[in-house]
Amino acid sequence: xxxxxxxxxxxxxxxxxxxxxxxxxxxxxxxxxxxxxxxxxxxxxxxxxxxxxxxxxxxxxxxxxxxxxxxxxxxxxxxxxxxxxxxxxxxxxxxxxxxxxxxxxxxxxxxxxxxxxxxxxxxxxxxxxxxxxxxxxxxxxxxxxxxxxxxxxxxxxxxxxxxxxxxxxxxxxxxxxxxxxxxxxxxxxxxxxxxxxxxxxxxxxxxxxxxxxxxxxxxxxxxxxxxxxxxxxxxxxxxxxxxxxxxxxxxxxxxxxxxxxxxxxxxxxxxxxxxxxxxxxxxxxxxxxxxxxxxxxxxxxxxxxxxxxxxxxxxxxxxxxxxxxxxxxxxxxxxxxxxxxxxxxxxxxxxxxxxxxxxxxxxxxxxxxxxxxxxxxxxxxxxxxxxxxxxxxxxxxxxxxxxxxxxxxxxxxxxxxxxxxxxxxxxxxxxxxxxxxxxxxxxxxxxxxxxxxxxxxxxxxxxxxxxxxxxxxxxxxxxxxxxxxxxxxxxxxx
Ligand SMILES: Nc1nc2c(ncn2[C@@H]2O[C@H](COP(=O)(O)OP(=O)(O)OP(=O)(O)O)[C@@H](O)[C@H]2O)c(=O)[nH]1
Numbered sequence: 001x002x003x004x005x006x007x008x009x010x011x012x013x014x015x016x017x018x019x020x021x022x023x024x025x026x027x028x029x030x031x032x033x034x035x036x037x038x039x040x041x042x043x044x045x046x047x048x049x050x051x052x053x054x055x056x057x058x059x060x061x062x063x064x065x066x067x068x069x070x071x072x073x074x075x076x077x078x079x080x081x082x083x084x085x086x087x088x089x090x091x092x093x094x095x096x097x098x099x100x101x102x103x104x105x106x107x108x109x110x111x112x113x114x115x116x117x118x119x120x121x122x123x124x125x126x127x128x129x130x131x132x133x134x135x136x137x138x139x140x141x142x143x144x145x146x147x148x149x150x151x152x153x154x155x156x157x158x159x160x161x162x163x164x165x166x167x168x169x170x171x172x173x174x175x176x177x178x179x180x181x182x183x184x185x186x187x188x189x190x191x192x193x194x195x196x197x198x199x200x201x202x203x204x205x206x207x208x209x210x211x212x213x214x215x216x217x218x219x220x221x222x223x224x225x226x227x228x229x230x231x232x233x234x235x236x237x238x239x240x241x242x243x244x245x246x247x248x249x250x251x252x253x254x255x256x257x258x259x260x261x262x263x264x265x266x267x268x269x270x271x272x273x274x275x276x277x278x279x280x281x282x283x284x285x286x287x288x289x290x291x292x293x294x295x296x297x298x299x300x301x302x303x304x305x306x307x308x309x310x311x312x313x314x315x316x317x318x319x320x321x322x323x324x325x326x327x328x329x330x331x332x333x334x335x336x337x338x339x340x341x342x343x344x345x346x347x348x349x350x351x352x353x354x355x356x357x358x359x360x361x362x363x364x365x366x367x368x369x370x371x372x373x374x375x376x377x378x379x380x381x382x383x384x385x386x387x388x389x390x391x392x393x394x395x396x397x398x399x400x401x402x403x404x405x406x407x408x409x410x411x412x413x414x415x416x417x418x419x420x421x422x423x424x425x426x427x428x429x430x431x432x433x434x435x436x437x438x439x440x441x442x443x444x445x446x447x448x449x450x451x452x453x454x455x456x457x458x459x460x461x462x463x464x465x466x467x468x469x470x471x472x473x474x475x476x477x478x479x480x481x482x483x484x485x486x487x488x489x490x491x492x493x494x
Contacts, residue, residue: 002300006293010286017282021275025268029245032267036247039189040260044249047197050183051254053089054156054173055138060084061095062160062171065106083108091179093153097160099169140255143177143205152177154205181206192263200255317392319369320376328391328399332457335389335403339445347410348456349400350441350464351379351417354472356396358430371426371436372396378420382413399457407444407477414440414475422473437473439464444477 064070064082071078083095083106094109141155157172184195197206245262315327323331332348339346353359353375360368379390379398390400400417402410418440426436441464443456463478470476 002293002297003290006290010290013286013289014282017278021278024271024274028268028271032245032262033247035190035267036245036260036262039193039262040247040249040258043184043195043260044251044258046183047251047256047258048253050089050091050180051138051156051251051256054092054175055158057089057092057095058138058156058158058171058173061097062158065097065160065171066162066168079106079108082106091176091182093174093176096172096174097169098172100167102170105169138254140199140205142203150178177205190262190266192266194261194263196259196261197251198257198259200250200257205256320373320392322376322380322398323389323391325391325394328389328393328401331389331391331401332399335401336445336456339403344404345406345444345446346456347402347405347407347442347444348460349398349402349410349414349417350393350443350457350460351375351398351400351414351421351438352440352464352468353396353421354437354439354468355428355430359428359436362429363427371424374424374426375421375436375438378424379417382417382420399460405444406446407442410442410444411475411477414442418473418475431472433473439467439472440475441465441467442475442477 061082070081073081082097094107096104096108097106099105139157141157143152143154145151146153153174154177155172155174157170159167160169160171162168195206196204198204245264245267246259248257248259250257315323317324335346338344353371356368356371359371363371375396376390376392376398379400383390383400383402385402385404387403388400388405389402390398393399400413402413405413418438421438422433422435424436427434428436431437441460441462443459443463445456459478463476466478467474467476
């Protein structure tokens, strides 16, 4: 019981620790979700500001192209004026102006207009073959690789319109995405954070981009083998929900969506360390507790065993190994009460070795002891039922208690015992039989004829006395008193 209780307590303790760990995990996850949201907001503003810059460059160029005064300027001057804003953002590779038929009419990289509709070797993707609807929005094309196969480019474009609102061509800004990613450099984000910038239909401009500040190796949150085992154990008792560490925000005025994903390794690094320590301490404390409980159980068992030995020794006669007088008293009271309660018969035998004083005198006390042991064994061997009980009453006297045994069977059993003692054939020159004999007094309780049991032992003793007086080596049954059991019989032998 102690061990089961201790195991239950240890499990309850570990479960409580598991709940604590789970609760802490949830708190960290909630805080991380908020951080991701805030970071996405900051990044969205940064992206929005830079795209505004690109758009302004496009719009300034488009406005300039529509000015006849500007277009009348010498080419060098005209292009300096048209593309002055392109230098404002260093990730704008070039700005190109196309007429309504797709012909390149000006380009910030080249002062020689081409009629081939191509720019910088990159494939030209027509913005729209037809005039766009009113309120033309900024258009963002598909990203593509430049001829160097490493630079990723994307075109931002807007339709040109005459002051009368007639579609007159397209202005494009080709943006170097590798350089554009630098807009995130200034932000200080936690290690392992990934940023993704994509169009609403899933085309990624920046895919799983990790800002340099997020690449800084911090102290690794990765647990060792023991740590992993402890965390696994913690998770048995607590199953933290998978908190979302991703936050998404649309970039206003563009078809772009910015998403931020925090690294769960980093977010939960401190929690993991704390959980490992807590679980380790909890396991240590639980183990100590279990060890203490085991030790206590062991000590208690030892004590119970030694108490059982002491109790047994206290109720056993050392010479004959039969129960002693003390054990007899408790068994006698119990059986007497049971017989009265359950209306069952009960008999008591008083066995006494004849002329044992003379035997001791003749053969010595050591031989006397051996004879006592032999008689005790003989009496014990005659009792067949588990419920039968025999004890050494004192000296050379033994008492047998026979539950559920009426006077007739008890008398017969007493005679069997008497003969068994004779059959030991232990020489005794001072008695008539020439061997050790015993006299036995029998008393029985039967509810049909008797009303009390209190004097059963006394009556058996008196019957024994009668047996002694009438010549020994015999069995005498005490007559059952009709009403008063304490009445002294005048003469049992009469
Ligand atoms: N050897 C030995 N003798 C014992 C022990 N206990 C009692 N006795 C002896 O048993 C004898 C009993 O003698 P009595 O009570 O006079 O009875 P008895 O001589 O048997 O005579 P009856 O009972 O009338 O036949 C005494 O001499 C005791 O010393 C014992 O443990 N060992």
